[in-house]
Amino acid sequence: MDILYIINPISGNGKGKEIPPLILMNRYSGLQNSNKVVLTKFAGEAREIARTYIARGYKKIIAVGGDGTVNEVASEVAGTDCTLGIIPVGSGNGLARHLGIPLTAAKALDLIHTGKVLKMDTASMNQHRFFCTSGTGFDAHIGSIFAQSSSRGFLTYFKATLREFLSYKSHNYKIHIDGESIERKAFLITVANASQYGNNAYISPEATVDDGFLNVVILKPFPLLAAPFLALDLFRRRISKNRYVESLKGKNISIEKTENKTIHIDGEPLNEEGTLHYSIHPKQLSIIVPTN
Numbered sequence: 001m002d003i004l005y006i007i008n009p010i011s012g013n014g015k016g017k018e019i020p021p022l023i024l025m026n027r028y029s030g031l032q033n034s035n036k037v038v039l040t041k042f043a044g045e046a047r048e049i050a051r052t053y054i055a056r057g058y059k060k061i062i063a064v065g066g067d068g069t070v071n072e073v074a075s076e077v078a079g080t081d082c083t084l085g086i087i088p089v090g091s092g093n094g095l096a097r098h099l100g101i102p103l104t105a106a107k108a109l110d111l112i113h114t115g116k117v118l119k120m121d122t123a124s125m126n127q128h129r130f131f132c133t134s135g136t137g138f139d140a141h142i143g144s145i146f147a148q149s150s151s152r153g154f155l156t157y158f159k160a161t162l163r164e165f166l167s168y169k170s171h172n173y174k175i176h177i178d179g180e181s182i183e184r185k186a187f188l189i190t191v192a193n194a195s196q197y198g199n200n201a202y203i204s205p206e207a208t209v210d211d212g213f214l215n216v217v218i219l220k221p222f223p224l225l226a227a228p229f230l231a232l233d234l235f236r237r238r239i240s241k242n243r244y245v246e247s248l249k250g251k252n253i254s255i256e257k258t259e260n261k262t263i264h265i266d267g268e269p270l271n272e273e274g275t276l277h278y279s280i281h282p283k284q285l286s287i288i289v290p291t292n
Contacts, residue, residue: 002034003112003124004058004085006046006063006073007085009039012144015089015105019064021106028113040065044074052236062112065115067132069197071266075129078122078285083256085112085288087193088189091146092198098209099194116291117284120209123193126277130265130283133204135189135195136276137219138168138253140262170221171259177216177250184246190217191278195237204247205237206282216248253278 005023009016020037029035036053040046050073051062062085063073068085076085087108088096097120103109125134144162170187192199192204192215207215222230222244233239240247255276263272 001035001060001140002058003060003062003063004050004053005035005037005064006049006069007037007039008043008069008089009047009067011069012089012091016065019087019089019105022109025272025277026106026109029108029231035285039162040069043068044072047076047079050076059083059086060112062090064086065076065175067092067094067266068268070095071129071268074285074287075130075185076123078281080127081286083113083117083286083288087112090198092201094196094267095194096197097198098132099199099287100292101289102134109204111290112288114291115288117286118210118289120285120287121193121212122281122284123191123214125191125263126272126278127267128265128270130193131209132194132266133190133192134265134278135188135217136173136257136263137171137186137190138164139188139190139197139203140264140269141168143264144268148269166224171257175216175218175248176254176255176256177251184218185221187219187221189219189255191215191255193280201234202237203234203239205240210283212280213249214252214253216253218246218248220244220246228272251280 007016007019022276023035038049046069060083061077063070064087074084086096086101087105088103123130142160170185172185175182190203190205194209195204195207196202204215204217239245261271263270
């Protein structure tokens with residue numbers, strides 16, 4: 001089988017550059033495989049590369065990078081008869097962590113040949129696909145700052161969070177879930193297909209990628225003293241039990257916002273005017289995961 005590896009060389013502060021030699025050295029590389037390696041040069045190119053090679057008949061497309069790269073490649077693979085693999089070398093690796101894909105590149109390479117194929121749900125926000133999380137509020141604000149930073153990694157993200165936390169203001173939203181409507185003032189709203197942002201920060205611990213539903217997490221305004229406990233709950237998979245968090249579930253979700261334009265799709269920031277329309281698309285993506 002022909003295998004295409006699409007590599008973002010700057011992912012993980014340049015870890016992507018280390019992958020091509022590992023592909024050549026991998027013990028499965030010579031076993032009836034024709035490996036094609038393509039490095040991206042700019043944001044958005046991974047989509048173009050995936051589209052080109054799917055048209056050429058490649059059936060196994062491997063995204064090497066962070067959640068942004070995975071989103072680009074998966075957006076082209078979804079709905080086709082191709083299979084997606086992930087070698088996670090990004091800053092957060094939210095989808096890979098949720099699925100149990102090894103964070104060690106050599107082990108992730110082995111999994112491409114030994115794992116099983118899961119049919120997972122995909123999601124959309126207006127015209128944009130996502131696979132892990134999307135939302136608006138503080139997390140999207142931090143994602144925008146992180147995207148403009150000259151350095152990557154968890155420490156950069158953590159510093160931006162601390163710096164912006166005290167000055168960020170909650171916003172008012174109208175939320176519609178499968179025909180039911182509510183109004184909330186929120187610090188952030190996350191729509192989750194998978195359980196975490198990345199770095200084991202579990203914003204929706206109950207979310208699964210193959211149940212046909214999206215989880216909606218609303219973090220209400222909270223006092224400063226509650227912040228450390230919210231952070232602990234986020235990393236201990238207990239955020240849904242926190243008194244300032246409301247968790248809901250649905251298939252078709254709309255979020256009306258007036259003041260806040262910034263959103264994120266799998267951690268990548270976007271400016272989106274008007275209402276955000278979310279939908280779930282069951283079993284649309286074939287993806288390689290561990291057999292256990």
